[in-house]
Amino acid sequence: MSAETATASDNIHRFRNNGTAIKDGNQAWNAALEGGLIDIRVDYDANGRLRRLDGHRFVNLCSCSYLGLASHPAILEGAIDALRSQGAMDLPITRIRLRLNLLEEFEDELTKLMGARTVCAVTCSSATAGVLPLVASGHMTEDGRPRVMVFDKFAHFSMNLIKPICADETEVLTARHNDLNFLEDVCKKKERVAYVCDGVYSTGGSAPIKELLTLQDRYGLYLFIDDSHSLSLWGEHGQGYARSQMAEVNPLTTIVASLGKGWGTSGGIIMLGAPQFEAVLARFGGPLAWSQGLNVPSIGASMASLKLHRTPELGRLQRSLRDNILLFDELVTTPERGDGFPLKVIRVGEAEDAVRASAGILERGFYTSAVFFPIVKKGEAGLRIMLRADLTPDDIRAFAAAVHEFVPHRK
Incomplete structure (x- = not known):
């Protein structure tokens, strides 16, 4: 092997490696697909809910419209x-x-x-x-x-x-x-x-x-x-x-x-x-x-x-979001508890367990993202959620109950 070839070989995969990412990550993605957690076809329904083709209505807990302004x-x-x-x-x-x-x-x-x-x-x-x-x-x-x-x-x-x-x-x-x-x-x-x-x-x-x-x-x-x-x-x-x-x-x-x-x-x-x-x-x-x-x-x-953003309504929405974050943190323990941010990851462990928990919670009326490698480290899979200003306290309490049901030992 020439020095030029050796140098070129040494420089590949320094910052990305599709082969490893796809080989190690695709199994979890396939499990998510089989669990009905990705490629879901939906329409908007009343009160900001989403509706699946089979008529099942649910709250999207992965929406990044943190203040509810998208609608x-x-x-x-x-x-x-x-x-x-x-x-x-x-x-x-x-x-x-x-x-x-x-x-x-x-x-x-x-x-x-x-x-x-x-x-x-x-x-x-x-x-x-x-x-x-x-x-x-x-x-x-x-x-x-x-x-x-x-x-x-x-x-x-x-x-x-x-x-x-x-x-x-x-x-x-x-x-x-x-x-x-x-x-x-x-x-x-x-x-x-x-x-x-x-x-x-x-x-x-x-x-x-x-x-x-x-x-x-x-x-x-x-x-x-x-x-x-x-x-x-x-x-x-x-x-x-x-x-x-x-x-x-x-x-x-x-x-x-x-x-x-x-x-x-x-x-x-x-x-x-x-x-x-x-x-x-x-x-x-x-x-x-x-x-x-x-x-x-x-x-x-x-x-x-x-x-x-130049009106008092922005401040009202920001306060509503903070109140919802505080309520969620009282009901569910996450590493992000008390940080004041709307992004939370409920740690589960293995990818298949995260997929199973997310699928169960969806049937209770709440969609969460099952996150796994390469999004997070292997063995640290979980459920990622985004809290919003337009969620009601009853939404958050019902979601917390579903988390307790499907994620063991979660307070």
Whole structure:
């Protein structure tokens, strides 16, 4: 074997391995399919319930519409009004060529609300795919020099997916979850470092934002934060968990988030601490450059949601969500108990046990996500749920009773 061949072989599967993921994960996915937990066909029914083809009605405990805004009348009307005003579904061309005034107006208002230049992407994943390689190559900072990319072990798959692309630009490392000692050691050894993490993680818990900002001040650490699971839930105007802990989004910070969760609409946003790089991002940011932007109904619905974020109703919904989180935490023990976040993972153990429990709970009227490898570690399968502001106390109590029935020794 030549040295060139050996080197090429050594470099494969450094950041992803489809063979292992599919071989080890497909058995659980097949069990979930056989258990009627995936590929379910549904319609919306009364009171926000879903209805299966066989007529079974249930509450979706995996909805990321944390404030219940996905069905808010004002947001639905916003989508309809935008369609009527524009007379089209979309402007089918990249935003770098042409951009609707309606989108420009929305981004300007978002910028005011977030206190940082904020631009839209068709999804949060496309935002991530556009920004991260430019952070790695150094083109989102003034010095234009590559940065060592440190990914948190629990960073969402949408970020981990971009690791190989970043590795074509710079060195890529993976840190144990929230391991600030490892991160600081890298900062001491390397002149330019970027850290990639979630603000609130999709499998529970959060990033230590204050401590990360301290490292940023000390070492010039660049922070890339996906705060999709907290947008709208934190802050006076719903700026999100990470943004609400920052006096400003400084030039060494980028925050991305989904509009398809708490915000109640669709699409993604990018809060730019260094707005002067918006043009580079638009021209060289991968899917941001070649994909279309938000479609017309999404812009209209999102503008309606933005207006709602400036009213007292947002605070009322945030309080309702907190009350529901407190009630659930009283009834069901999870590792996330008391953290104030709506994402909970009820640990079960083996994948087949999680699938069995989820199937039983579904027949009691509540859909949960059975999560297993590669979503979580082997042997740590569980039921992931998302609490919402529009759940009633009776919903939560009935769900807790179902959990106690199907998950042994769960208090």
